[in-house]
Amino acid sequence: SFDPHKISRAELFDFHGVSMTHFYTDNWENVQNFQARPDDILIATYPKAGTTWVSYILDLLYFGQTERQTSTPIFDRVAFLESTISPLGPGKDLADNLPTSPRLIKTHLPVQFVPKSFWEQNSRIVYVARNAKDNMVSYFHFDRMIRTQPEPGEWSSYFHRFMEGKMVFGSWYDHVNGWWKKKQTYSKLHYMFYEDLSEDTGREIDNLCSFLGLSRSDEEKKLVASGVQFDKMKNDDTTNYSTHCAMDLKISPFMRKGKVGDWKNHFTVAQSQQFDEDYEKKMKNSTLQFRTEI
Numbered sequence: 634s635f636d637p638h639k640i641s642r643a644e645l646f647d648f649h650g651v652s653m654t655h656f657y658t659d660n661w662e663n664v665q666n667f668q669a670r671p672d673d674i675l676i677a678t679y680p681k682a683g684t685t686w687v688s689y690i691l692d693l694l695y696f697g698q699t700e701r702q703t704s705t706p707i708f709d710r711v712a713f714l715e716s717t718i719s720p721l722g723p724g725k726d727l728a729d730n731l732p733t734s735p736r737l738i739k740t741h742l743p744v745q746f747v748p749k750s751f752w753e754q755n756s757r758i759v760y761v762a763r764n765a766k767d768n769m770v771s772y773f774h775f776d777r778m779i780r781t782q783p784e785p786g787e788w789s790s791y792f793h794r795f796m797e798g799k800m801v802f803g804s805w806y807d808h809v810n811g812w813w814k815k816k817q818t819y820s821k822l823h824y825m826f827y828e829d830l831s832e833d834t835g836r837e838i839d840n841l842c843s844f845l846g847l848s849r850s851d852e853e854k855k856l857v858a859s860g861v862q863f864d865k866m867k868n869d870d871t872t873n874y875s876t877h878c879a880m881d882l883k884i885s886p887f888m889r890k891g892k893v894g895d896w897k898n899h900f901t902v903a904q905s906q907q908f909d910e911d912y913e914k915k916m917k918n919s920t921l922q923f924r925t926e927i
């Protein structure tokens with residue numbers, strides 16, 4: 634079982650064509666056999682794309698400000714399905730035992746690894762994508778501060794590793810495209826973008842409500858939009874991960890910058906050019922469009 638005092642950085646290995654660490658494969662059989670319900674909401678993302686932001690929006694939309702919410706950290710209210718990094722036990726067990734209805738469940742799995750019961754039950758899925766450059770920067774700082782991920786090393790080597798897809802949960806390119814393709818055949822999938830959320834949170838909340846079939850008053854929706862602002866979440870111990878067993882927020886806070894375009898403070902001009910050329914090749918067959926600034 635998981636012991637927070639014995640955490641050490643895991644090695645990447647190839648898992649059915651996707652780079653993973655044991656923390657997310659140790660419970661594989663149970664995760665694959667997870668029994669989804671028709672009213673479950675699955676929040677799917679590549680790591681660092683805005684998972685927590687959207688999780689908190691959904692949490693507030695469904696449950697408002699409750700006692701559970703002000704006393705339980707977001708990572709215990711929203712179950713991280715494939716994770717084994719919790720003193721409370723595997724994320725799959727947390728998901729099984731969530732007291733809420735609907736259950737909010739989070740995953741970073743590429744689409745081909747999602748337990749089949751979600752498709753069978755026709756559960757709603759919210760996918761959040763973030764432009765590759767900001768996603769990479771955010772992931773780099775995250776890997777520096779969480780003691781379970783492989784050592785990020787220097788930025789310049791991380792940069793190459795990201796382009797090669799040698800990241801935990803695999804290639805960003807495969808992830809965003811795999812889920813985008815799924816959207817063509819699975820109608821209960823809402824594909825949204827971090828940049829849109831940043832540009833107009835209210836509009837994105839409206840879109841989420843339509844997708845979820847939720848009617849909320851303008852006033853309720855405004856409350857949600859103001860409740861999920863970056864500074865609010867950064868100063869709230871239930872949403873800023875300050876109580877998480879594997880993170881050292883002195884190295885880099887979980888709620889780090891929350892901006893579109895922070896990549897400009899990390900990429901050199903040469904790196905940006907090299908990245909863009911490679912990006913064009915990798916994304917040439919994709920209709921996905923990202924904004925790297927707003």
Ligand code: A3P
Pocket residue numbers: 678679680681682683684685686767770771772774861862863864866887888889890891892895
């Ligand atoms: P940065 O590292 O760029 O600041 P995830 O929840 O998927 O791990 O993503 C974390 C990223 O989302 C971090 O990005 C974090 O700051 C950002 N984020 C979380 N809540 C946010 C909010 N309310 N507004 C803007 N960005 C937010």
